[in-house]
Amino acid sequence: MSAVVPPSVAENSEAEALFRFETDAPEDVRLALGMNAARIGDAVVLSMRNDSTRFWSKALGFGRAEPVTAELIAEVCAFYRAEGAQMAVFQLAPSVIPEDWTEICAREGITAGATLVKLVAEVDEVVARADAPDRRRVDGVRVAPVEPGDADRWASVMLRVFGMPDKHYTGMVTASVGHPDWYPQALWLGDELVGTGTMYHVGGTAQMFAGAVLPHARNRGGQSELLAARARMAGKLGCRLLIAETGAETDGSRNPSLHNMLHLGFRVAYERKNWLWQRGQGD
Structure with a gap:
């Protein structure tokens, strides 16, 4: 491929698509599934409290315009707690993971899961x-x-x-x-x-x-x-x-x-x- 695609562009595409896919759901569906969404920092944060599939609660799009910090991750986790979510998936391009990520994960109860290919x-x-x-x-x-x-x-x-x-x-x-x-x-x-x-x-x-x-x-x-x-x-x-x-x-x-x-x-x-x-x- 002739052009190098910055991770911010690749992550933005997915984050905005998923944000629209979930937030455009009809109000009765959103209520039944316990859906809510927020933009925290430059991340898209999606919560589905009653999701039996454990798939749709995701935080993604990190690092598009500002660095990932312990304070940002703590704010996202606080959002999920306030929403009553039982679990969520954080998706970060390798290039935006901060040096203190191990400490952040230990503090917030975050563990490594499956690997995806972008x-x-x-x-x-x-x-x-x-x-x-x-x-x-x-x-x-x-x-x-x-x-x-x-x-x-x-x-x-x-x-x-x-x-x-x-x-x-x-x-x-x-x-x-x-x-x-x-x-x-x-x-x-x-x-x-x-x-x-x-x-x-x-x-x-x-x-x-x-x-x-x-x-x-x-x-x-x-x-x-x-x-x-x-x-x-x-x-x-x-x-x-x-x-x-x-x-x-x-x-x-x-x-x-x-x-x-x-x-x-x-x-x-x-x-x-x-x-x-x-x-x-x-x-």
């Missing part, structure tokens, strides 16, 4: 690779923008792949369909909706989000087609960069999503640890 790509390169005559084409599947009448079905497939329940969460997911900054795509196998992916447009970047394919429809090239469709849309919007995240490979494991993105021209920008905060017994 990927970046130039839109033009991904589109060129996707449209190359010698690229293997999909086997019986097609990608199309999500129509309003398919929003519930699209949301249900996404949640099913990620092991999340439909109740309340469907309302959060479908709120992004029709939003002017979101571009949801559906993967179809005949008349069956079998895969999902969406993209958030912020400035000159496009954030890849919620790529998911049902097990029986995998190994047909569908995920690559979902990536390609979003890259083409990003090009039409004037975006220069694509940003994505996926799980890191460890102990001989293989992540097909990672390899699909690498094959289309994404590059690993850095690996980023999930840092887990859990509510203490005395909180």
Whole structure:
């Protein structure tokens, strides 16, 4: 890739996408799930008190404009305590972790969790690779923008792949369909909706989000087609960069999503640890 992407740009893309995805949920959904959000320092802080999946309470976007300090982390943890959250995930690019991070973690009850890979790509390169005559084409599947009448079905497939329940969460997911900054795509196998992916447009970047394919429809090239469709849309919007995240490979494991993105021209920008905060017994 010809340009080096600063971590602040890569983190901003993800943080703003997740902030919009959660805060645009309907009020009844927000109340049922115990959702709240704040901007503390330059971080996006998202809380979902009644989240049975333990996924959606996240603090991210740190270090975009100001350093990470013990005082900042303490303020974020205080927010989660006030919200009654049982746990949350802190996501910080390696370059913004302060020298006293070990001491901060010990003080606040933060421990290391799974490792993610942050990927970046130039839109033009991904589109060129996707449209190359010698690229293997999909086997019986097609990608199309999500129509309003398919929003519930699209949301249900996404949640099913990620092991999340439909109740309340469907309302959060479908709120992004029709939003002017979101571009949801559906993967179809005949008349069956079998895969999902969406993209958030912020400035000159496009954030890849919620790529998911049902097990029986995998190994047909569908995920690559979902990536390609979003890259083409990003090009039409004037975006220069694509940003994505996926799980890191460890102990001989293989992540097909990672390899699909690498094959289309994404590059690993850095690996980023999930840092887990859990509510203490005395909180």
